[in-house]
Amino acid sequence: MPSWSSLLPPSDAFASRHIGPREAEIAAMLGAVGASSEEVLREETMPASIRSKEPMGIGRGWSEVEVLARLREIAGRNRVMTSLIGQGYYGTVLPGVIQRNILENPAWYTAYTPYQPEISQGRLEALLNFQTLVTELTGLDIANASLLDEATAAAEAMALARRVAKSRSNIFFVDADTHPQTLAVLRTRAEPFGFEILVGDIGHDLDASTVFGALFSYPGTSGAVRDPRAAIESLHEAGAIAVIAADPLALTLLKSPGELGADIAIGSMQRFGVPMGFGGPHAAYMAVRDAYKRNMPGRLVGVSVDAAGQPAYRLALQTREQHIRREKATSNICTAQVLLANIAAMYAVYHGPEGLKAIAERVAGLTAALASGLRALGVEVQTTAVFDTLTVRVTPEKAQEIHQSAIAAGMNFRRVGEGVIGLSLDETTTPEVIEAVWRCFDPDCPTEALAAAADPTPGLSSDIPDGLFREKSFLQQAVFSSYHSETDMLRYLRRLADKDLALDRTMIPLGSCTMKLNATVEMTPITWPGFCDLHPFAPADQTEGYTELFSDLESWLCAVSGYDAVSLQPNSGAQGEYAGLLAIRGYHRARGQEQRDVCLIPASAHGTNPASAQMAAMKVVVVKCDDDGNVDMDDLKAKIVRHADTLAAIMITYPSTHGVFEESVRDICALVHEAGGQVYLDGANMNAQVGLSQPGKYGADVSHFNLHKTFCIPHGGGGPGMGPIGVRSHLAPFLPGRPELGEDLAVSAAPFGSASILPISWAYIRLMGDEGLARATTLAILNSNYIVARLSDAYPILYRGTKGRVAHECIVDLRPIRDATGVTVDDIAKRLVDFGFHAPTVSFPVPGTFMIEPTESEGKRELDRFCDAMLAIREEIRQIETGVIAVEASALRHAPHTARDLAVTAWDRAYERAEGCFPAGVAPSTKYWPPVGRIDNAYGDRNLVCACPELSSYL
Known part of the structure; x- marks a missing residue:
């Protein structure tokens, strides 16, 4: 042998x-x-x-x-299905230019937290785009640079509400139409704090005088879109805080939480181009009224100025981030979902406000068509005012038959309860999927006739309550109207990446943070459909x-x-x-x-x-x-x-x-x-x-x-x-x-x-x-x-x-x-x-x-x-x-040096220009130029700006 x-x-x-x-x-x-x-x-x-x-x-x-x-x-061995489960997780289309140039680009994924802002201007700008996107959709004053997921964001909002509410109650009310995983995390977080979670119908069970805050779902996990304004007004009269968990895609068509009176808005940005990934990672968002900005957990990107007076981005109010309050803290948040927040932000930059609205209108139109066809088949559709999700009721025996038919057709429906089925549509839904759903309820149904009668006109149905349609424009900032071709987007992402230092350029010697190699072979599988396209609540045999x-x-x-x-x-x-x-x-x-x-x-x-x-x-x-x-x-x-x-x-x-x-x-x-x-x-x-x-x-x-x-x-x-x-x-x-x-x-x-x-x-x-x-x-x-x-x-x-x-x-x-x-x-x-x-x-x-x-x-x-x-x-x-130079006059005090320092005509410093710009051992051919000089942190905190300027400021 x-x-x-x-x-x-x-x-x-x-x-x-x-x-x-x-x-x-x-x-x-x-x-x-x-x-x-x-x-x-x-x-x-x-x-x-x-x-x-x-x-x-x-x-x-x-x-x-x-x-x-x-x-x-x-x-x-993972079976990738067309998911209509919903429950906060949806199919989405990640544009290839973003996948290749952010998710698969080590210049973005090997970077560290931007605590050194001078070498982090690219990702800080991307995060400012994210914050702007969130504030525009939610109608609130300020947003952080992402949280871990929607459920933990809800828990953070509950803790924030208790901290700022005037009410002395320890009861937090949760809309019964909330995603079950959110409720589970809320219960876990509430128990050690001594909070009581009260779950009920917002129209009948909420007594605002007995709670310190309430969470409303908009739309609800059932798909229902309801008007919470009367309940929110009663909360405010009682000194309590109103939190709305909102779907950001729906907010392109629905009135914003801020307009409804919410104090805090939370949710997930997953459907803005981020794969379901069997549950994550996804960027959650939180937005608050200005009065609560210093109580908000997580990181906050702000605008300051550098030593030359030029605008520069930085993490604002940083003392919160490392929990100076320590054992008095109500949050231990340390990690943001920066890479995913950047993907979601760039998804919005690429599509712009009209593109986002068109996606939402198409989803809403297909949902209305699906509902019309189901009703024509004699199916009881329990939800009427909806954006993308229907809840229907059949007999338990029929429900089992429908689920089996769906799986045979390559689809998963949501099992809500005995005889109750949830159907959620998304950006990836096609007319063929709608027809396949109808056939699951009735294999012999006339799909062509149903489709003709359904008339899937883009936009929300007339069942939405009056006053809940969005009227205000959004995302009017220049960045959301400038990069809609792939060429423009490609170059924008490259410009941002070139501003930053990541592991693809240099050693990052951070103690306790272990910035080691993230090998290409390790990263490759995460974009395979068998890993990234599964719903977290898909059946175990899939x-x-x-x-x-x-x-x-x-x-x-x-x-x-x-x-x-x-x-x-x-x-x-x-x-x-x-x-x-x-x-x-x-x-x-x-x-x-x-x-x-x-x-x-x-x-x-x-x-x-x-x-x-x-x-x-x-x-x-x-x-x-x-x-x-x-x-x-x-x-x-x-x-x-x-x-x-x-x-x-x-x-x-x-x-x-x-x-x-x-x-x-x-x-x-x-x-x-x-x-x-x-x-x-x-x-x-x-x-x-x-x-x-x-x-x-x-x-x-x-x-x-x-x-x-x-x-x-x-x-x-x-x-x-x-x-x-x-x-x-x-x-x-x-x-x-x-x-x-x-x-x-x-x-x-x-x-x-x-x-x-x-x-x-x-x-x-x-x-x-x-x-x-x-x-x-x-x-x-x-x-x-x-x-x-x-x-x-x-x-x-x-x-x-x-x-x-x-x-x-x-x-x-x-x-x-x-x-x-x-x-x-x-x-x-x-x-x-x-x-x-x-x-x-x-x-x-x-x-x-x-x-x-x-x-x-x-x-x-x-x-x-x-x-x-x-x-x-x-x-x-x-x-x-040795007294050769004073510290205030030294290159150390003026560092870092930018290309502006190299090009400026007048040089009045006590050291040579070359000494400052090209210190010992640094060759001009390999020089990294920080895009900004040393940033004034105190100025940024005194003049807090945490969103992109509107387009009008450029005119």
Whole structure:
């Protein structure tokens, strides 16, 4: 028999592409850090007490060809049907120019959250378009730059309503005609806050004097369009808040929530070009009256000016975003759905107001035609005033027959109740679909006669109540009338992308954010119909491929972490924190220990930690950190004793937020367990553990996994994200369930969160295998220690482990420089832009510092380029230290430098123009030019503008 082994693809082929340093570079870096081997470095970095000794059991790493072939098989097991299920999810057409140039373009999907606005002007402009789109459709004053999904947006609106309402009630009224998944998430969010959810008919059951707010659905989940103005007026008279959940496509034809009197509007922008994706990711929206803008959760893009007085975009009111209110917060929102918000915004830019209205009118006309034909067939159509959805009633026996006929014809109808069927139309609906629906109700029906009688005239039917037709024009801003040809749109998207820095241009060395390679092979499957065109509530026998993918991913995440069970539902890291703490809360309550409500949190924790704890009805008690950045064990022991009877949990990040492996982590877990508490280990820093240690094996009870960090889902300019949680077996019964089945705990609208991006993480883990994953972690640690070795003579490194090592990230202390020279952390961050770099994480977890995480994907050449830039900046600082130049006059204070600085005729600065524009090591041929100079943040907050200027301002 011939030996084929030498001709098979090498098992580590992909790992060698994902990991940046080559073998010779690894040897050189090991020499620089003073470690004789990778194993020695691991031993010196990670405590022996937590290191894993056995492979995880995932197996060998597969080749790219093998992985794509397997994913095609999995996608092929999902049956793509014509969906008429509706319930907040609809078929849509993503224009090819947007798919290719945003969704499939690494210039857009590998960008980070725009906290450094000077290098984020492209995506900030796109998000301003999104905010403008939302405010125009909703008729409200201000909108944020997206939320996670419609259900969680409703929950955020409820919390906002309680915070601003004058009513002192704890009852929140919910329209009975609301999507069931929204109601499930509202119930979950309300219970820890002590809110009571009252569900009823808005015309008969709402007593405004007894509630702090109410949610109206417009249209309702049944399809009915009702006038809520009388109910809203009664709410306002009682000091309560009115929230409307509105379909944005319907709002092109219907009067806006603002005109109806709403204080808050929420909804999903999914049907603006974003595939259903078995539930996500999709951008939700929230718009509010101006009076509530400082209470609104999430991110807000505003317009300010740069150093030259030119308009520039930035995140406004940023202190909300990192939850300065911490344990007093009513929201832990950290991730926006930026990539999807940008797609939705560009869908509106491409179609313009007339194009959007034409799509909506066509949907409404087809819906009226469908209803006309059904009535002609003798079917009871329960909804009359509708936009796109009908609810019909037949006998239970007939309903079953109709559903079977629909499935045979390749369609899914919604099963509303016994004998009740829902039918929702969308942008993809054709006359042939209408005729096929009629035949499902009557196989022998005369479709030609029905079609002739139906007269599908575009537009809403006359059954809509008087006064609910939109009269006001919308989207009159220039951007929505300028890019309707593909050529114009293509060039607009290219212009925006060229303004930004993303991973396709440069290393992004952000600590705690793990900006690693998002490989093309991982991204490719997400646009396949078998993954992106499924409705999240499609029958289980049509989604067997997803079931297999979820099962694989859950088992692999258990193998990676040492946990026993995983929930894939949380669609962000913060949602994972919340879900994990709710599981702990449920566990204590099930054991009759409801008094356990204290959550210990180290002072260095992410801001989302105390916010999540508060949302889970836990009382936050802060634990000090010692001088080395570790949890202060004496303070921890004292607080455990003080709260022994009420201790619910501790939240720790490991390695610590300070970038070191604390030696005492097992002791921390043991102390908390002895006192009856549970250990929540924040998974933000799992990139330092995968393949080397398992939290579930050294004492943690629950963790979330940032799939958009450790497991290669891209950041997308600030979202999407995924935050599944792993738990030990005793917490498994308290994991989030399936809201459409009526199960108790629901933290996201869809049962598997943002399912369509899970193939990315599946592919990464399968490609890397046991050996590749462990090597990636080791190289992440090596790269971080290499940066320490190169920079430590010039900049103090704030924290190290007991053997002088850092984990996958390090903190550079810039405070001594500030104290000696006046050079700020922002000066250095902006000067890095002149070298073509995104700044590291600024002033977190310690003010006045950089937190640097290189990841395993960066090779030695890029690490050296970054270190060379940092060292060159240090030499510029020495010029200030020695009195050669004043800090106010320096290139550091004027950074970043733009092409305008290069072209301006007069140059009156104390340094040479070339020194400012082309600092040491930067060649003119590779120069990145930021589109704006340093932005005035204070001006932007004083003069808050969060929407595009109207067309008239250009005339």
